[in-house]
Amino acid sequence: MAQTILMIGTRKGLVMARDRDHRQSWNLDPIQFANNEVYAVAIDSRRDPPRLFAGVVSPHWGPVLVHSDDLGRTWTEPEQAAIAFPEATDTALIRVWQIQPAPDNQPDVVYAGVEPHAVFRSDDGGVRFRLIEGLWKHPHRPEWTPGAGGACLHTVLPHPTDPRKVLVAMSAAGVYRTSDGGETWQPANTGIEVVWRPEGQRRPEFGQCVHKVATHPARPERLYAQNHFGVYRSDNGGDSWEAIESGLPSNFGFPMVVHPQRPATIFSFPLQADAERMPPGARCRVYRSDDAGDSWQTFAAGLPDDPYYAAVLRDAMCADSGDPAGIYFGTRVGDVFATVDGGDAWAQVGSHLPDVLSLRAAVVP
Amino acid sequence: MSPRLVLPAALRNCADGRREVEVQGATLREVLDGLATQLPVLERRLRDERGQLREHVLVFVDGVGVRGAAELDTPVRDGAEVYVAPAVSGG
Numbered sequence: 001m002a003q004t005i006l007m008i009g010t011r012k013g014l015v016m017a018r019d020r021d022h023r024q025s026w027n028l029d030p031i032q033f034a035n036n037e038v039y040a041v042a043i044d045s046r047r048d049p050p051r052l053f054a055g056v057v058s059p060h061w062g063p064v065l066v067h068s069d070d071l072g073r074t075w076t077e078p079e080q081a082a083i084a085f086p087e088a089t090d091t092a093l094i095r096v097w098q099i100q101p102a103p104d105n106q107p108d109v110v111y112a113g114v115e116p117h118a119v120f121r122s123d124d125g126g127v128r129f130r131l132i133e134g135l136w137k138h139p140h141r142p143e144w145t146p147g148a149g150g151a152c153l154h155t156v157l158p159h160p161t162d163p164r165k166v167l168v169a170m171s172a173a174g175v176y177r178t179s180d181g182g183e184t185w186q187p188a189n190t191g192i193e194v195v196w197r198p199e200g201q202r203r204p205e206f207g208q209c210v211h212k213v214a215t216h217p218a219r220p221e222r223l224y225a226q227n228h229f230g231v232y233r234s235d236n237g238g239d240s241w242e243a244i245e246s247g248l249p250s251n252f253g254f255p256m257v258v259h260p261q262r263p264a265t266i267f268s269f270p271l272q273a274d275a276e277r278m279p280p281g282a283r284c285r286v287y288r289s290d291d292a293g294d295s296w297q298t299f300a301a302g303l304p305d306d307p308y309y310a311a312v313l314r315d316a317m318c319a320d321s322g323d324p325a326g327i328y329f330g331t332r333v334g335d336v337f338a339t340v341d342g343g344d345a346w347a348q349v350g351s352h353l354p355d356v357l358s359l360r361a362a363v364v365p
Numbered sequence: 366m367s368p369r370l371v372l373p374a375a376l377r378n379c380a381d382g383r384r385e386v387e388v389q390g391a392t393l394r395e396v397l398d399g400l401a402t403q404l405p406v407l408e409r410r411l412r413d414e415r416g417q418l419r420e421h422v423l424v425f426v427d428g429v430g431v432r433g434a435a436e437l438d439t440p441v442r443d444g445a446e447v448y449v450a451p452a453v454s455g456g
Contacts (some may be wrong), residue, residue: 060421060451061376079405092413292447339430 002363004320006349007052008336009038009358014054017349023326023340026349028074035059040060042099044106045321050364053110053126055096056088063095065112071364083112083120083129091116096313099126100156103217106163112357113153117170120164121182124186132182134169140187147171147209147228154314155210160217167223167238172209175225177238188238195229212256212314216263216365224266224293226256226314227262228274233293244293249280255317259271259342260305260325264292267327267343269312277311284308286329290345300344304336310335313357320361330356366444370398375405379407388447393426394437407447411449421444436453 006017006026013031019028021279033056037207040055052068054075066075085091098113110126113119118130118136144151152171159165164181167188174189187206194209216222223234227242228305230251232241245251252273258263264349268287272280279285284303287296312333315328327343334353337346367387372380380386388403390396394416399436401408411422416437424431424439425448431439440450 058410062413062419064409077406081405081409081414085412090415092415157373221412 002365004322004361005039006053006320006359007043007054007072007270007339008330008353008360009041009054009315010330010334010352010354010356011037012070013055014038015353016042017206017336022201023320023322023338026338028350029065031354032072032075033284034158036338037095037155037357039110039357040096040315041354041358041360042101042110043364044099044101044290045112045362045364047102047125049365050362053099053125055099055112057095062172063093065096065099065129068254077290078127080128082122083114085118086131089131094150094359095152097152097154098156101112103160103359104164105161106158107156109163111156111158111166111305112228113156115150115152115185117141117151117153119153119156119166119182134183135176135185138176138185140266143207144173147206151325155213157213157215157223160220165239167213168211169225171211171215172228173206175210175213176206188234189241190239191194191241192225192227192232193230197262204284211254214256214258214266216258216260219263222263224256224258226253226268227265228252231256231268231293236272244289246294246295248287249290249324251279253312254314255312255329256316257317257319258325259327260319260321261323262290262342265290265342266293267317269295269329271311271319282307284331286327286343286346299339299343299346301344302339302348304335309333310355315358316356318361320363322363325365326361328359328361330359332356341361368441368443368445368447370400371446371448375451376410376449379410380404384420385398390441391423392437393431393435393439393441393447395436396441423450423452424448435439 005021008015016029037057042053046050093113102109111120122129155169157167174319176185221237231245252269256269320326332355336349388399
């Protein structure tokens with residue numbers, strides 16, 4: 001019988017949630033990788049059984065990428081490190097920020113975005129990755145700066161049909177694209193303002209602090225971006241961007257999620273920017289647009305009524321593969337919420353967990 | 366007799382549950398190079414891919430800390446105790 005699983009990566013370990021009755025209630029496994037940060041989780045549903053990934057960082061013993069072929073009950077760490085910088089770079093991996101299985105037409109390809117700014121690719125299902133040198137050697141690299149969270153490459157979006165095209169997003173370097181399989185990369189930030197720069201210098205070619213980019217496989221030319229100040233849409237694959245923040249209480253935030261069955265429906269969790277980084281008015285609210293960001297609605301049913309001060313981080317919101325799709329978000333006070341009706345009603349999956357860093361969900365056989 | 370690497374509880378799962386592992390080498394670097402062949406998953410808990418000791422890993426050779434001293438060039442005699450510990454850090 002099909003079941004939905006939800007991977008909850010936290011600052012102090014990984015919690016696997018498994019639905020009991022059509023996503024109405026959940027069993028939470030005991031925490032795994034205790035006291036290790038889990039910044040990145042992924043479910044590769046192309047495989048049978050699905051392969052789960054977790055990017056785990058020990059404060060003492062460093063970062064590892066592990067995978068599970070039994071839905072998160074046991075984990076495998078390859079004898080040779082899955083992700084390691086080549087010797088010639090004189091660089092050490094700090095953490096994995098993103099694990100992104102490629103589309104179905106590239107069944108064994110998995111991408112990983114890491115800190116420091118780099119993207120790796122696996123051609124064996126995620127056991128061994130190699131650095132994509134074209135981005136590593138990009139002439140802009142000396143000018144890329146870290147965001148507050150680090151020099152992270154946090155988003156990898158492989159094109160759904162053209163394996164040569166990949167888009168990445170980095171804090172605070174901006175969006176870059178390749179259309180030749182990673183040999184060359186071009187910045188794609190036209191229209192995105194950098195409001196903290198002096199007047200007249202606010203539209204640089206790169207250097208934007210992009211927090212998340214999302215797209216829908218049926219409309220890959222349409223992209224949505226949550227920036228450090230600014231919510232944007234591109235209708236031309238990133239050639240240019242236009243603001244879609246009218247109707248939101250703030251243009252600051254971290255996550256951006258597209259509804260899996262409705263390419264024009266997107267979800268956001270705005271924060272009062274950026275000195276406060278709390279939900280506006282201390283209200284825990286999800287914002288949804290059904291017209292690709294032209295207008296926004298607020299959703300609160302089932303969410304806490306008390307003043308709420310916790311943020312939702314960039315990968316702590318996700319959708320599952322169910323029909324209707326489930327949408328999930330987790331907060332920095334360890335609450336996790338889910339909706340199966342597009343946001344009209346939310347239910348709590350878990351509470352009092354460590355602060356949530358990453359979520360991924362899928363319906364599994 | 367080879368130097369003995371003494372492991373904290375948190376790392377014994379990388380050494381089949383053992384508390385101690387014997388590894389040959391005349392310096393700490395050689396010991397860890399040997400460990401990389403013998404138990405690579407354990408070795409990369411101690412050093413990153415540049416071969417540098419991780420920031421919050423402490424190593425004592427015969428009771429003397431290597432940090433701020435000879436570090437990886439620390440001589441290791443036959444039968445020496447190479448004691449590994451996590452630094453007191455984190456939150």
